[in-house]
Amino acid sequence: MLDATAALIEEVPYARLTVEAIAARAGVGKQTIYRWWPSRGAVVFDALLERSGGGDAALPDTGDLRADLSSFLRASAREMTAPSTDAFLRAVTVEILQDEAVALQYRQRLLTPQRAAVRQRLATAYDAGLLRDDVDLDVLVECLVGPVAGRWLLGSGALDDAYADAVVDVALRGAIR
Amino acid sequence: MLDATAALIEEVPYARLTVEAIAARAGVGKQTIYRWWPSRGAVVFDALLERSGGGDAALPDTGDLRADLSSFLRASAREMTAPSTDAFLRAVTVEILQDEAVALQYRQRLLTPQRAAVRQRLATAYDAGLLRDDVDLDVLVECLVGPVAGRWLLGSGALDDAYADAVVDVALRGAIR
Amino acid sequence: MLDATAALIEEVPYARLTVEAIAARAGVGKQTIYRWWPSRGAVVFDALLERSGGGDAALPDTGDLRADLSSFLRASAREMTAPSTDAFLRAVTVEILQDEAVALQYRQRLLTPQRAAVRQRLATAYDAGLLRDDVDLDVLVECLVGPVAGRWLLGSGALDDAYADAVVDVALRGAIR
Amino acid sequence: MLDATAALIEEVPYARLTVEAIAARAGVGKQTIYRWWPSRGAVVFDALLERSGGGDAALPDTGDLRADLSSFLRASAREMTAPSTDAFLRAVTVEILQDEAVALQYRQRLLTPQRAAVRQRLATAYDAGLLRDDVDLDVLVECLVGPVAGRWLLGSGALDDAYADAVVDVALRGAIR
DNA sequence: ACTTAAACGAGACGGTACGTCCTGTCTTAAT
DNA sequence: ATTAAGACAGGACGTACCGTCTCGTTTAAGT
Numbered sequence: 001m002l003d004a005t006a007a008l009i010e011e012v013p014y015a016r017l018t019v020e021a022i023a024a025r026a027g028v029g030k031q032t033i034y035r036w037w038p039s040r041g042a043v044v045f046d047a048l049l050e051r052s053g054g055g056d057a058a059l060p061d062t063g064d065l066r067a068d069l070s071s072f073l074r075a076s077a078r079e080m081t082a083p084s085t086d087a088f089l090r091a092v093t094v095e096i097l098q099d100e101a102v103a104l105q106y107r108q109r110l111l112t113p114q115r116a117a118v119r120q121r122l123a124t125a126y127d128a129g130l131l132r133d134d135v136d137l138d139v140l141v142e143c144l145v146g147p148v149a150g151r152w153l154l155g156s157g158a159l160d161d162a163y164a165d166a167v168v169d170v171a172l173r174g175a176i177r
Numbered sequence: 178m179l180d181a182t183a184a185l186i187e188e189v190p191y192a193r194l195t196v197e198a199i200a201a202r203a204g205v206g207k208q209t210i211y212r213w214w215p216s217r218g219a220v221v222f223d224a225l226l227e228r229s230g231g232g233d234a235a236l237p238d239t240g241d242l243r244a245d246l247s248s249f250l251r252a253s254a255r256e257m258t259a260p261s262t263d264a265f266l267r268a269v270t271v272e273i274l275q276d277e278a279v280a281l282q283y284r285q286r287l288l289t290p291q292r293a294a295v296r297q298r299l300a301t302a303y304d305a306g307l308l309r310d311d312v313d314l315d316v317l318v319e320c321l322v323g324p325v326a327g328r329w330l331l332g333s334g335a336l337d338d339a340y341a342d343a344v345v346d347v348a349l350r351g352a353i354r
Numbered sequence: 355m356l357d358a359t360a361a362l363i364e365e366v367p368y369a370r371l372t373v374e375a376i377a378a379r380a381g382v383g384k385q386t387i388y389r390w391w392p393s394r395g396a397v398v399f400d401a402l403l404e405r406s407g408g409g410d411a412a413l414p415d416t417g418d419l420r421a422d423l424s425s426f427l428r429a430s431a432r433e434m435t436a437p438s439t440d441a442f443l444r445a446v447t448v449e450i451l452q453d454e455a456v457a458l459q460y461r462q463r464l465l466t467p468q469r470a471a472v473r474q475r476l477a478t479a480y481d482a483g484l485l486r487d488d489v490d491l492d493v494l495v496e497c498l499v500g501p502v503a504g505r506w507l508l509g510s511g512a513l514d515d516a517y518a519d520a521v522v523d524v525a526l527r528g529a530i531r
Numbered sequence: 532m533l534d535a536t537a538a539l540i541e542e543v544p545y546a547r548l549t550v551e552a553i554a555a556r557a558g559v560g561k562q563t564i565y566r567w568w569p570s571r572g573a574v575v576f577d578a579l580l581e582r583s584g585g586g587d588a589a590l591p592d593t594g595d596l597r598a599d600l601s602s603f604l605r606a607s608a609r610e611m612t613a614p615s616t617d618a619f620l621r622a623v624t625v626e627i628l629q630d631e632a633v634a635l636q637y638r639q640r641l642l643t644p645q646r647a648a649v650r651q652r653l654a655t656a657y658d659a660g661l662l663r664d665d666v667d668l669d670v671l672v673e674c675l676v677g678p679v680a681g682r683w684l685l686g687s688g689a690l691d692d693a694y695a696d697a698v699v700d701v702a703l704r705g706a707i708r
Numbered sequence: 709a710c711t712t713a714a715a716c717g718a719g720a721c722g723g724t725a726c727g728t729c730c731t732g733t734c735t736t737a738a739t
Numbered sequence: 740a741t742t743a744a745g746a747c748a749g750g751a752c753g754t755a756c757c758g759t760c761t762c763g764t765t766t767a768a769g770t
Contacts, residue, residue, distance in 0.1 A: 382721080383721065384722095386720075
């Protein structure tokens with residue numbers, strides 16, 4: 001069922017993604033879907049979860065903070081622009097905007113772990129005395145991730161390596177001792 | 178009709194906002210709506226346009242860049258958390274995610290002017306030699322606005338004055354000479 | 355729509371006759387059916403009405419009461435055994451048994467006129483002094499029609515001319531002066 | 532299970548009487564019902580059988596044929612108008628109309644014995660030379676029972692003692708020597 | 709002032725999907 | 740080994756809206 005959902009998300013515009021189509025594609029009765037999920041949004045979210053693998057690997061630590069952040073942000077930007085990820089992300093974002101339950105799940109199951117990974121790398125640098133004492137690591141994480149997410153959402157510019165690096169530059173220069 | 182749309186956006190969850198309801202509320206035939214707009218999204222977008230007044234006043238320039246940016250970002254954050262603006266923004270964001278035509282309109286008619294206003298204030302500072310030579314003003318704008326938008330979208334933390342100031346701190350420290 | 359209903363009644367067992375199938379066969383949206391009729395039963399009843407033409411011609415009066423009643427009852431029996439009428443009658447009877455509104459309609463629009471026609475012929479005979487003074491014409495009508503309807507409903511014997519005549523014999527002999 | 536069925540038949544309109552409800556009421560799995568009966572109709576029919584007790588007592592013979600028939604028909608009419616019998620009869624009639632297997636069972640197990648009882652009383656009278664030589668006892672039975680059944684089915688008039696007697700009058704006068 | 713045509717409100721229409729209910733079959737856990 | 744419980748694929752229910760399509764009815768402009 002989640003596989004069918006994933007396939008359809010990439011095939012049809014999200015507004016046309018019906019529970020009936022998911023059931024048909026999965027060779028399943030509609031009721032079976034409603035038995036396990038309360039809404040289309042919940043199914044879509046679980047499909048995303050499965051896809052993301054839940055693998056919330058920590059950022060690598062090469063010793064070079066700027067390089068580590070840059071490669072993470074570059075990878076994120078590249079991922080977001082892949083058509084399949086893009087479609088998934090749009091779908092889930094639409095649900096987040098309209099269903100607080102999905103939003104909560106998203107924060108707990110995906111957002112928080114991902115941000116914790118970034119924060120962990122920053123904390124290492126902080127502990128090594130590389131960052132200013134007064135820096136708020138959570139804010140710093142959002143200053144890295146927020147601009148990239150903004151470009152994806154609004155299409156306000158190219159989501160390329162140069163942009164990722166530019167964001168790292170500004171954020172890091174603002175945080176380094 | 179746009180008034181009816183605005184009223185309904187604040188009253189019912191966006192998924193339940195139907196063209197039929199807008200027509201009924203406006204005391205208008207459905208056909209009249211379809212005569213002037215191609216889709217519900219377009220109506221909603223125009224309702225937002227009317228609401229925003231189109232007035233894209235430039236940022237004030239008190240001479241204190243940090244204070245100017247701070248008051249702008251604080252105002253933005255406060256605005257976004259107002260229930261009525263929040264509902265409107267959610268509605269339009271949902272449309273942006275699903276309809277490239279609306280996304281394009283949004284960028285041209287709202288996003289670009291708003292960002293130009295911020296950029297203008299930064300350009301003044303740049304010309305005054307306050308900022309580093311190598312700073313990209315567009316990126317800087319997004320480093321200010323992106324994190325705030327991110328918090329709104331994901332509900333990942335309080336959207337208060339302190340957060341606005343923290344973002345200004347990081348972004349500005351990264352850009353100042 | 356009524357034509358589609360009539361066609362389907364003859365084609366599929368009544369338990370399988372769905373509103374959806376009627377709509378599809380008629381090339382019509384389901385809502386259109388529900389706009390004009392409150393239930394499947396009502397549609398079926400109207401289809402029967404249209405079929406019966408509403409034309410409730412009086413019984414012929416050849417002067418020979420027995421012959422007139424015999425030919426009427428023979429025709430009724432023959433009609434009831436025609437597969438298409440049988441299917442229709444079963445359908446409507448099922449509805450009558452389960453929906454008092456349909457039952458009421460049936461009595462007013464079909465049953466009463468039909469019985470009035472028979473009663474009229476009997477009244478003529480009564481006025482001519484052929485029948486006993488104390489006979490109740492309504493009961494007499496039912497004594498003619500009831501047994502035939504019973505055989506149809508229960509399949510408890512052949513519905514042929516001989517049976518029709520036998521019923522006429524008993525009922526008439528019981529009523530003649 | 533038959534008790535549960537009987538209870539539900541009296542409680543809910545027959546169209547709403549589901550196998551699931553019977554199983555739940557009986558505290559039994561659905562499968563157990565399907566193991567012993569092929570359809571809802573068969574269950575309902577067996578529930579009726581159990582209720583009727585199978586007791587197919589012969590009609591009493593007081594020596595007065597008219598009185599015996601009258602009391603039988605009065606009792607039948609009174610029984611049919613009892614809400615609980617009415618509901619049962621409607622249910623079974625619906626099944627008879629739609630399922631030839633149920634119809635067959637009904638004829639063999641209930642209809643035939645009941646009519647045989649009436650016929651037996653008539654045969655006694657016939658043998659005593661009270662009835663005309665040419666009378667067909669089966670037809671006579673139906674001329675007694677048919678009109679009453681017709682009134683019940685169609686609600687075309689009061690099912691009271693007076694009606695029962697009127698029917699006996701017509702039928703008997705038509706049969707007496 | 710009188711015509712004429714565009715825009716309108718109303719709402720019926722053919723459709724699609726909704727979320728629910730029930731069917732008859734199949735599986736599981738407990739007795 | 741049989742059962743109650745209930746999941747399952749399937750299909751119909753009756754409802755809500757979609758976007759299109761007539762219908763008269765205003766409403767203005769052009770005559």
